[in-house]
Amino acid sequence: MDSLTSILVPIHREGHRFVIIFAAVTVVLFLLWYPLGWVGVVLTLWCLYFFRDPDRVTPKREGLVISPADGVVNMITEASPPPELGLGEMRRTRVSIFMNVFNCHVNRSPIAGKVLRVAYRPGQFLNASLDKASEDNERNSLVIERADGQQIVVVQVAGLVARRIVCDVAEGKELQAGERYGIIRFGSRLDVYLPEGAIPLVAVGQTAISGETVLADSISVEPHHI
Structure with a gap:
């Protein structure tokens, strides 16, 4: 059943x-x-x-950063946010989630907050599992700011067979954590740039569930064990 x-x-x-x-x-x-x-x-x-669009149960604790996509965490690295966002070159921890053609492709907001910036950039359609896809591929980026001023960057990255990034939100939109905001067709990736000091709570190779899996806790005072 x-x-x-x-x-x-x-x-x-x-x-x-x-x-x-x-x-x-x-x-x-x-x-x-x-x-x-x-x-x-x-x-x-x-x-x-x-194209299934199931309901998800999103954790509501303050400070949690929730996965915006279903898929496998294929990369955790340090990188600068997309330059079109105007956030400078300061490197942040980037968690990349690769979606294959069997994953649900509906994208959800990783935090509750206000959309400060939406920036689309055309590009190539390289395999989304490659590191250089974050720089070279077509993408759509959001900056979302929480009530406490912390910002999250989430980037929809087109993949090898993806030919359409859909983003349903505009600047000024208030989003809830886990709220749907877009979709990508048909195989792609989501990059999440964490706030300074936030340590990922996921590992490379782990399967993430959009709207449910906790990627990081940006305000926890508990010690992290890597």
């Missing part, structure tokens, strides 16, 4: 036209050659699965 519930969820509105297109092609394939139609059925089901 749990497996069935995980599949039978609403789909993101960006997926509606794709599902219709896949279904229409499937009908044509059945008319052309019956066995080929079943290939279309499989692809249509995959399309439904790709």
